Amino acid sequence: MSKTPPSIEHTGFAWSALIGPLKRLEDTSFTWPAIRDGAMALNHAQFEALFAGLDWRKVKALENLLKSELKRKGETYAQLVERLADIGISEKEVNVANKLSRGTFSAAFMLACLNAIGSSQLHLD
Template identity: 70%
Template sequence: MPERTDWEAKASNLLKAELKRKGVTYAQLVENLAEIGVDEKEANIKNKLSRGKFTAAFFLQCLSAIGSQQLHLD
């Protein structure tokens, strides 16, 4: 299995940090995504974030679903 790249790890860590900052669980993220028309299962989200393998579109959908309007890359 290929190793995670630094960029994949950074993307995953940014999204996880934003979820934590907003106090949103994976289960709540599933519900919020459904509200904007994105069908995901909690297990799939956990896998995507642990592997760091997801599209930019998924990243943006998650940020939108939890109401993030700014993202700090530092």
């Protein structure tokens, strides 16, 4: 096993942006992802959750939440794109489909989508 500590690599990342979240994390309890081959693997949504002080392990359930809400409302991706355009957010249907299938979207995008389709309540069942 290597004695070199793991490092975070991210091209073009503004490290100063971590100061606030790191100070907030000092005061909370959370679970770090496992280190495998000297690195931690998190997707974008898990990374955002970790530094927001949320349980990053539950992100998968949140990723499926938007798809479930679309299905419950009977909305297609094309309809979602139209509704997003109505509130000033320009997205292509293929991009929305990719984001939802991969689960790689921000909380802001999820909230915008929920707002666009008129979801004022989330159904977690």
